[in-house]
Amino acid sequence: MEISSHQFHLLEQLNEQRKQDLFCDCNILVEGKVFKAHRNVLFASSGYFKMLLSQSSKETSQPTTATFEVFSPETFMVILDFVYSGILSLTGQNVIEVMSAASYLQMTDILNVCKTFIKSSLDINEKEKDHYLSLSAKSTNSEPAHPSLYRSRRKAKSNPRRSYSVPDEKTNAVNENSWSGYSSYLSSQVILQRAETQLSKRGRKQGSTRKRRKHLGLTQTRDFAQCKSNKAERASGGCSASDPSHISRVREEAEFDAENDVDHDDYGYNHESEVIPKSWNEDDLPRMRFKCPFCTHTVKRRADLKRHLRCHTGERPYPCEACGKRFTRLEHLRNHFQTIHQAGKLICRKCKRHVTDLTGCVVQQGTRRYRLCHKCLAEANFDSIPDDLDAEHSPVSSTGNKRSKWALEEEQKSDEETMEEEPYNLVVRHVNDDIPDEVDEKVKPNLR
DNA sequence: CTGGGGAGGGGGCCC
DNA sequence: CGGGCCCCCTCCCCA
Numbered sequence: 001m002e003i004s005s006h007q008f009h010l011l012e013q014l015n016e017q018r019k020q021d022l023f024c025d026c027n028i029l030v031e032g033k034v035f036k037a038h039r040n041v042l043f044a045s046s047g048y049f050k051m052l053l054s055q056s057s058k059e060t061s062q063p064t065t066a067t068f069e070v071f072s073p074e075t076f077m078v079i080l081d082f083v084y085s086g087i088l089s090l091t092g093q094n095v096i097e098v099m100s101a102a103s104y105l106q107m108t109d110i111l112n113v114c115k116t117f118i119k120s121s122l123d124i125n126e127k128e129k130d131h132y133l134s135l136s137a138k139s140t141n142s143e144p145a146h147p148s149l150y151r152s153r154r155k156a157k158s159n160p161r162r163s164y165s166v167p168d169e170k171t172n173a174v175n176e177n178s179w180s181g182y183s184s185y186l187s188s189q190v191i192l193q194r195a196e197t198q199l200s201k202r203g204r205k206q207g208s209t210r211k212r213r214k215h216l217g218l219t220q221t222r223d224f225a226q227c228k229s230n231k232a233e234r235a236s237g238g239c240s241a242s243d244p245s246h247i248s249r250v251r252e253e254a255e256f257d258a259e260n261d262v263d264h265d266d267y268g269y270n271h272e273s274e275v276i277p278k279s280w281n282e283d284d285l286p287r288m289r290f291k292c293p294f295c296t297h298t299v300k301r302r303a304d305l306k307r308h309l310r311c312h313t314g315e316r317p318y319p320c321e322a323c324g325k326r327f328t329r330l331e332h333l334r335n336h337f338q339t340i341h342q343a344g345k346l347i348c349r350k351c352k353r354h355v356t357d358l359t360g361c362v363v364q365q366g367t368r369r370y371r372l373c374h375k376c377l378a379e380a381n382f383d384s385i386p387d388d389l390d391a392e393h394s395p396v397s398s399t400g401n402k403r404s405k406w407a408l409e410e411e412q413k414s415d416e417e418t419m420e421e422e423p424y425n426l427v428v429r430h431v432n433d434d435i436p437d438e439v440d441e442k443v444k445p446n447l448r
Numbered sequence: 449c450t451g452g453g454g455a456g457g458g459g460g461c462c463c
Numbered sequence: 464c465g466g467g468c469c470c471c472c473t474c475c476c477c478a
Binding site: 303 | 466468
């Protein structure tokens with residue numbers, strides 16, 4: 001007979017104990033603030049703590065202390081409250097931080113809830129935007145009238161500079177009505193900052209934004225994306241984990257832009273095209289664009305927004321079978337696979353000369369493959385050239401059983417383990433495997 | 449220390 | 464709408 005309330009009471013009791021600091025054997029230090037908790041509860045809730053505590057489990061007499069600097073105490077409070085109550089206090093303000101922290105702590109339940117939260121918010125926003133679309137004037141000008149704070153450098157370089165006006169109250173009112181929820185909140189935060197700084201800093205000479213960014217160590221979105229990927233590679237399998245630091249980076253970026261008046265003199269802030277340069281006539285109005293809720297980037301197509309969002313959510317749906325590295329896009333995976341694991345470039349790695357099947361060989365180093373011309377190969381002086389290399393290493397060669405060594409390894413290894421390539425496993429094979437179709441064949445089954 | 453190249457990542461846009 | 468291509472950028476490694 002099952003008493004359903006038992007679990008609830010148990011959790012409630014544990015939460016009470018936590019609040020009264022009873023039997024707490026773990027101190028969590030988050031940016032100077034100490035949280036008390038129970039080791040076994042944390043162990044059961046978080047992959048991160050599971051790992052941490054299992055390492056330090058030998059010394060159980062001393063309370064364990066964990067220190068975090070990658071998220072705020074408020075964020076951790078939300079997560080800890082969830083752990084002890086099952087209630088996750090998500091808001092538009094904290095969802096990104098909570099998601100990143102959950103990712104860091106390997107708490108997939110929270111992660112999924114955050115994703116759903118974001119997704120549903122997006123749906124709401126899209127519906128609202130569609131409504132707004134029907135109300136707003138259409139335009140044929142494809143040039144974004146309000147390049148976002150977060151713009152590609154190419155765009156920034158190529159866009160002619162124009163003088164735009166500060167958004168007036170009316171346009172802001174439209175904005176408030178058109179968007180709601182957290183995305184509106186996030187954006188409005190930037191808008192407010194921007195409007196404030198725009199007035200105070202108008203007229204400041206525009207220096208090199210990129211230079212200044214670099215100076216401050218705030219190098220554009222690409223950087224935090226890179227950061228995420230690096231983390232993903234370094235740490236836990238690079239699943240959907242996003243670097244907690246990227247949140248602050250996003251903020252810093254927005255703040256930096258606002259602070260430094262990036263393009264402010266020239267562009268109105270693009271919040272779904274509400275801010276329109278007064279000097280433009282109606283024909284110049286831009287097409288409606290889809291706005292990212294996390295940054296100020298806008299795109300023309302919903303699909304592009306979806307793609308763009310991956311750089312915020314850290315989602316990497318395309319894992320490489322060979323090395324486990326994950327990618328945000330199929331094409332990136334394909335490029336990676338062909339270049340790294342298929343020796344797709346017909347160039348000798350040493351002398352950089354063009355090689356063909358006749359003039360060179362494929363060299364295997366761990367899971368990496370590259371080509372060497374016969375001359376460089378002779379200089380390299382390899383002594384072992386296994387005959388059955390195909391069967392042993394190539395993910396495309398053993399078409400009979402359809403299971404490559406890599407594929408099998410991929411199954412066996414966890415994501416964490418597959419991140420590192422096998423070092424210095426140097427073998428040479430004859431060139432006969434450069435069939436792109438086969439590559440696709442092998443890669444595609446992995447893809448969603 | 450520096451420049452070049454490889455690899456990875458993101459945006460725009462066409463099919 | 465997804466896939467794919469092209470372009471550009473940054474980071475990192477290596478000579």
